[in-house]
Every structure is written in C-alpha cells, then in structure tokens.
Amino acid sequence: MTAEPDETAAAGYRPLLFSIAYGMTGSVGDAEDIVQDALLGLVRARRSGTAVANVKAYLTTAVTRLGINHLGSARVRRETYVGAWLPEPVVVPAGRPGPAEHAELADSLSMAFLVLLEALSPVERAVFMLREVFGYDYPEIARTVGRSEVNCRQIFARARRRVAERDDTPGRSRRAEAERLAGRFFEAASGGDIEALMEMLAPDVLLVADGGGKTMALAHPPVGRLPVARLFAGLFRRFLPMGVTLSPVWVNGRPGAILHDAANRVVSVISLDLTEGLVTAVRSVSNPDKLRHLGPVSDLALRRPD
Structure with missing residues (x-):
C-alpha cells in the first residue's frame, strides 16, 4: 500500500481549504478555525487506523461540511447584525499578482459576490461555490456534500438562478x-x-x-x-x-x-x-x-x- 502523505504534505492543501471555508463563512477567523479542525480530523483518523485514500478529497469534504454546519449558527447572528453586513476582508499588498498566504483564493470571492451568496441555503452555497468558483465536477460535489449527482445539478441550477436575480456586480477591470x-x-x-x-x-x-x-x-x-x-x-x-x-x-x-x-x-x-x-x-x-x-x-x- 502506498504510504499516506505526512502531515506537512496534507497542510499543503491549506490555501485551497481556506478558500472554500472563507467562501462558505465570509470570515477569515472562522475559515482558519475550520481548516485547522479539518487537518486535526485527518490526524485523528490516521492515528485511529482509518485508511484515507484521497487526502485532498477527505479534507475538502471535511471543510465543506464544517462550513455548512457553521452557517446554521452564523445565520442567527446575521439576523441581529447592526447595519450592512460585509465579509471580513482578505487583504494583499498592491503590486503582487495574487494573495500570498491564500494563493488559491479566487478573485470571484469578492465582497459583492459573498454578499450575494448570503441569499443561499448552506447546501446551496456549498454546491454553487464548489461548481462556480472552484470548478468541481458533479461527482466530486455529490461526494463532498453527501447528495446525489442529480440533486446537486438541481441545487446548482436553482442557486445560479437566485444569484443571477440579484447579481449587479460590475465586471472585472485589468x-x-x-x-x-x-x-x-x-x-x-x-x-x-x-x-x-x-x-x-x-x-x-x-x-x-x-x-x-x-x-x-x-x-x-x-x-x-x-x-x-x-x-x-x-x-x-x-x-x-x-x-x-x-x-x-x-x-x-x-x-x-x-x-x-x-x-x-x-x-x-x-x-x-x-x-x-x-x-x-x-x-x-x-x-x-x-x-x-x-x-x-x-x-x-x-x-x-x-
């Protein structure tokens, strides 16, 4: 059997995992906590003798499901939030080609886009983001969120319609x-x-x-x-x-x-x-x-x- 990647190799997925968690929560702190929980879960699984054939898939699934669970309580807090709500900003010095510590954070995770995602249910948000932002195929998404491929296609289509109805986000500039x-x-x-x-x-x-x-x-x-x-x-x-x-x-x-x-x-x-x-x-x-x-x-x- 091929040896599992060590913990350092698993941590190499952190930028992608952070991007998914941040897209789910809109919070830098919560995203970092979710990623850490997922990495610790992998360590515990391996120490208990559980075979993990695909570390990336395991971590992506863990982060997505933790994000879905997090949104349940987060929505309660948002309902009592004073004034306009915006996500926590991810800041990168000007002149750099892209985020440094979170290299895979897509430009499409703009503040305006994340505000639009607030209109979606937690599962809709996960399916829409994995497909629209990160380009996951439906079999991958289905395994990640624990739904059928057919259901995921339906969820994505419904979520895309809801986002399109609200989307007046301007196009990107060079x-x-x-x-x-x-x-x-x-x-x-x-x-x-x-x-x-x-x-x-x-x-x-x-x-x-x-x-x-x-x-x-x-x-x-x-x-x-x-x-x-x-x-x-x-x-x-x-x-x-x-x-x-x-x-x-x-x-x-x-x-x-x-x-x-x-x-x-x-x-x-x-x-x-x-x-x-x-x-x-x-x-x-x-x-x-x-x-x-x-x-x-x-x-x-x-x-x-x-």
Missing part, C-alpha cells in the same frame, strides 16, 4: 488599470478634490459601510456621485490631520486601501468595484471584530457615546 484608477481615487480623496472624485464615480455609485454598530456610521448611506464624493473628501479631511495613512492593497481581488492610524493600528479597509473605468461601488469595513486578523485595531472610528 489589474494595472484598476490599480491606477484606485490610486487616482484615493489621491483625489486625500486632497479633498470633489470634482476629480466625481469624474471617477459612476452616476449610481453606492457606498456600503460595515461598522457592526461599533463604529460611526451613516443612518442613510449615500448613493450617487456628489454624495459619495463629498463623504470621502470629508472622511479624509477628518482623518488625515490625525496621522492616518493610506496604503494601496487588493481586497478580495478588488483594488482598495487599508487605513492605519499614527500608531500603525488598522482603522478600516476600503474596497472599490470598478467597471469601464468608473467606480461603481465602495465597500468599507470598520467593524473592529472584522479587522483584528490584520493587526492591532485603532479606536479612531469607534462610535462615540450619544
């Missing part, structure tokens, strides 16, 4: 062009140049801000060029004198920026959706619970007592 546009956007915002900002914004641009009820947020998020331009000019006018700095990054496969305070603590992460050379959506995460995986979190954006 990376270099996207970085240049994002750079000009944040430069104009830093300089308070409202006219320059408006030239880069789509007429119906929207802003989605996730503060989780813990940071200052707008009662009515702005929609449209002028309101969004004024908000960002005002935001930077407030923060820059406090020593806040901005670093260009890629956020879930989209250009954006991470803001740090003078003590190098994370203030927020901003992601831009682009299409045809215009910013169509701005997504900002300032909920400190969703930023801790990026380092110490600043209190600059915390909501002040009324």
